[in-house]
Amino acid sequence: MADSAQAQKLVYLVTGGCGFLGEHVVRMLLQREPRLGELRVFDRHLGPWLEELKTGPVRVTAIQGDVTEAHEVAAAVARAHVVIHTAGLVDVFGRASPETIHEVNVQGTRNVIEACVQTGTRFLVYTSSMEVVGPNTKGHPFYRGNEDTLYEAVHRHPYPCSKALAERLVLEANGREVHGGLPLVTCALRPTGIYGEGHQIMRDFYRQGLRLGGWLFRAIPASVEHGRVYVGNVAWMHVLAARELERRAALMGGQVYFCYDGSPYKSYEDFNMEFLGPCGLQLVGARPLLPYWLLVFLAALNALLQWLLRPLVLYAPLLNPYTLAVANTTFTVSTDKAQRHFGYEPLFSWEDSRTRTILWVQAAGSSAQ
Numbered sequence: 001m002a003d004s005a006q007a008q009k010l011v012y013l014v015t016g017g018c019g020f021l022g023e024h025v026v027r028m029l030l031q032r033e034p035r036l037g038e039l040r041v042f043d044r045h046l047g048p049w050l051e052e053l054k055t056g057p058v059r060v061t062a063i064q065g066d067v068t069e070a071h072e073v074a075a076a077v078a079r080a081h082v083v084i085h086t087a088g089l090v091d092v093f094g095r096a097s098p099e100t101i102h103e104v105n106v107q108g109t110r111n112v113i114e115a116c117v118q119t120g121t122r123f124l125v126y127t128s129s130m131e132v133v134g135p136n137t138k139g140h141p142f143y144r145g146n147e148d149t150l151y152e153a154v155h156r157h158p159y160p161c162s163k164a165l166a167e168r169l170v171l172e173a174n175g176r177e178v179h180g181g182l183p184l185v186t187c188a189l190r191p192t193g194i195y196g197e198g199h200q201i202m203r204d205f206y207r208q209g210l211r212l213g214g215w216l217f218r219a220i221p222a223s224v225e226h227g228r229v230y231v232g233n234v235a236w237m238h239v240l241a242a243r244e245l246e247r248r249a250a251l252m253g254g255q256v257y258f259c260y261d262g263s264p265y266k267s268y269e270d271f272n273m274e275f276l277g278p279c280g281l282q283l284v285g286a287r288p289l290l291p292y293w294l295l296v297f298l299a300a301l302n303a304l305l306q307w308l309l310r311p312l313v314l315y316a317p318l319l320n321p322y323t324l325a326v327a328n329t330t331f332t333v334s335t336d337k338a339q340r341h342f343g344y345e346p347l348f349s350w351e352d353s354r355t356r357t358i359l360w361v362q363a364a365g366s367s368a369q
């Protein structure tokens, strides 16, 4: 990736490239990375849509593999210039065991780092999460904070614990000598709640609203702000960070960046209504319909039922003590660090992001009828 080799075509690897974010990163690279020569898409479950990408000018290599298998990761990383590591087990509902979440998110990330070191890949962008910071177990608000905001990050849930550990591994690996003698350059991007085309929870809320005759019921006070960011902008930020890591290695290496764009600050439910409203749903209640103590009780009941039923069936509803705490705690970011460090500007305006998401919800909803 030296200046003298401007014309050199680069090999990129995207782990988790068939997930919600990963697919957008893959498509964004193909559209907006002129130096791309080969794109390797690594995932445990490959999507059929990859086939259509194989007919374009860039060589697209689909690799079915598991990040917890070090040899599979090493084979995929070999001779890649850049790795974008988005693969992860996103589970805050108790579907997977804490051990599995740790294995995929922490050991999987360790495998990616070691593969870079062994094979001589120098540039690694890691998809971290706002959850690395908070909300913490004490429910402290994080109001329009940035990467330097002091906040007591206390985690107990396996998902944020695993993301925090993995992020630390990635940042500590910055500067390690890779095969060939040059230093590894790493950075971590921390999206807040991502929305956009492919967002399964949004689709589930839409279907639930349709089942309830077009109504959704407010559970969280409108005053609780929740940070959200459009998937296209998160993908764009990954592409830009990956592109700039070499030129700005001294500045960007070992750094974290929140993902942000022009999406408005709103409560989780009011924000969802920006898309679900135009699709015909209504949110009932200016205030939560149930008292908070009752939600806490129901969340605890769900947790108990999940535990009791586990030997028989997987019971994993949206409401549990952890999701309630996250949804009910203000967490919003306000920063320009990515702009200052690598020239990031959102590619999609809020209006574009909103329109694209509405069209997707409508299509996803009608295909479910």
Ligand SMILES: NC(=O)C1=CN([C@@H]2O[C@H](COP(=O)(O)OP(=O)(O)OC[C@H]3O[C@@H](n4cnc5c(N)ncnc54)[C@H](O)[C@@H]3O)[C@@H](O)[C@H]2O)C=CC1
Residues within 6 Å of the ligand: 015, 016, 017, 018, 019, 020, 021, 022, 042, 043, 044, 045, 065, 066, 067, 068, 085, 086, 087, 088, 089, 090, 104, 108, 127, 128, 129, 130, 163, 190, 191, 192, 193, 194, 195
């Ligand atoms: N969805 C969100 O709101 C946020 C997500 N993130 C992070 O973004 C990344 C992507 O998340 P999403 O796209 O939402 O999730 P997703 O579940 O849609 O995508 C994750 C992808 O990783 C793959 N994967 C899982 N385990 C694997 C394994 N053992 N080996 C290989 N591939 C494996 C899955 O098959 C899937 O395609 C994750 O690292 C997540 O922690 C961060 C902040 C917010």
Ligand SMILES: C[C@H](CCCC(C)(C)O)[C@H]1CC[C@H]2[C@@H]3[C@H](O)CC4=CC(=O)CC[C@]4(C)[C@H]3CC[C@]12C
Residues within 6 Å of the ligand: 090, 092, 128, 129, 130, 131, 192, 193, 194, 201, 219, 220, 268, 318, 319, 320, 322, 323, 324, 326, 327
């Ligand atoms: C499922 C929650 C909303 C339901 C609340 C209820 C039952 C009261 O209506 C979601 C609220 C906030 C979401 C999380 C947040 O966006 C931050 C995240 C970051 C990640 O890295 C992964 C996903 C998530 C934890 C996200 C998960 C769903 C919510 C808890």
